[in-house]
Amino acid sequence: NAGVTQTPKFQVLKTGQSMTLQCAQDMNHNSMYWYRQDPGMGLRLIYYSASEGTTDKGEVPNGYNVSRLNKREFSLRLESAAPSQTSVYFCASSERTASSYEQYFGPGTRLTVT
Amino acid sequence: EDQVTQSPEALRLQEGESSSLNCSYTVSGLRGLFWYRQDPGKGPEFLFTLYSAGEEKEKERLKATLTKKESFLHITAPKPEDSATYLCAVQAGGSRLTFGEGTQLTVNP
Numbered sequence: 001n002a003g004v005t006q007t008p009k010f011q012v013l014k015t016g017q018s019m020t021l022q023c024a025q026d027m028n029h030n031s032m033y034w035y036r037q038d039p040g041m042g043l044r045l046i047y048y049s050a051s052e053g054t055t056d057k058g059e060v061p062n063g064y065n066v067s068r069l070n071k072r073e074f075s076l077r078l079e080s081a082a083p084s085q086t087s088v089y090f091c092a093s094s095e096r097t098a099s100s101y102e103q104y105f106g107p108g109t110r111l112t113v114t
Numbered sequence: 115e116d117q118v119t120q121s122p123e124a125l126r127l128q129e130g131e132s133s134s135l136n137c138s139y140t141v142s143g144l145r146g147l148f149w150y151r152q153d154p155g156k157g158p159e160f161l162f163t164l165y166s167a168g169e170e171k172e173k174e175r176l177k178a179t180l181t182k183k184e185s186f187l188h189i190t191a192p193k194p195e196d197s198a199t200y201l202c203a204v205q206a207g208g209s210r211l212t213f214g215e216g217t218q219l220t221v222n223p
Contacts, residue, residue, distance in 0.1 A: 004157075031209050032121075040215065041215070042201075042213045042214060042215040042216065043201070043203075043213040044213075045156070045210060046212075048209070048210065050209055054181070058210070090157050090158070092157075094209060096209070100207060101146070101209040101216070102148065102160055102163055103148075103211060104147075104159070104160060105150075105157035105160075107156055107157050107159045108155075108156070108157050108159050
């Protein structure tokens with residue numbers, strides 16, 4: 001099993017450009033998440049999808065949109081990139097155990113907006 | 115609002131020198147506390163889940179413990195390969211996690 005995969009690994013954009021970050025998981029998990037990680041800020045939730053067909057805002061959703069394409073895939077779109085969106089983006093997935101959700105992360109996409 | 119504070123921000127140890135990392139939390143109705151390891155340039159790797167005060171879990175040189183206000187990650191006789199950033203997260207309602215900023219651990223040979 002590959003677990004959680006993300007593409008691309010690196011990306012440089014100019015201000016105002018758009019792009020879509022792709023995420024796929026092969027663990028048959030129902031829930032998927034997008035985070036950004038910045039120095040001194042920790043991991044912050046952008047959007048999540050509790051199950052196929054649903055999406056909800058997280059802590060920092062402004063400037064982003066998401067699509068839960070099917071159970072395996074969850075994409076994050078930047079419509080008009082800004083320098084403040086320079087960050088490392090992680091996708092994660094989870095399945096509810098008896099008591100809680102353990103999230104499993106992908107390798108990340110390093111995005112620079114100039 | 116759920117809050118997670120990790121200390122220290124950075125910790126340097128000599129190989130074999132045991133120590134502990136702290137994770138203090140404020141959450142309404144804790145459903146789980148999670149520890150992750152993150153190596154430079156990689157995604158967080160799941161280590162442990164703790165559910166209730168008094169619970170302990172071990173994996174190789176790591177042992178995680180939980181009280182009603184904090185969790186400790188004890189590292190016994192660390193090796194250089196234990197160098198990483200260790201992240202703590204809490205889950206209250208739903209599936210969302212709140213993460214701390216992490217402790218960067220360096221173990222010198």
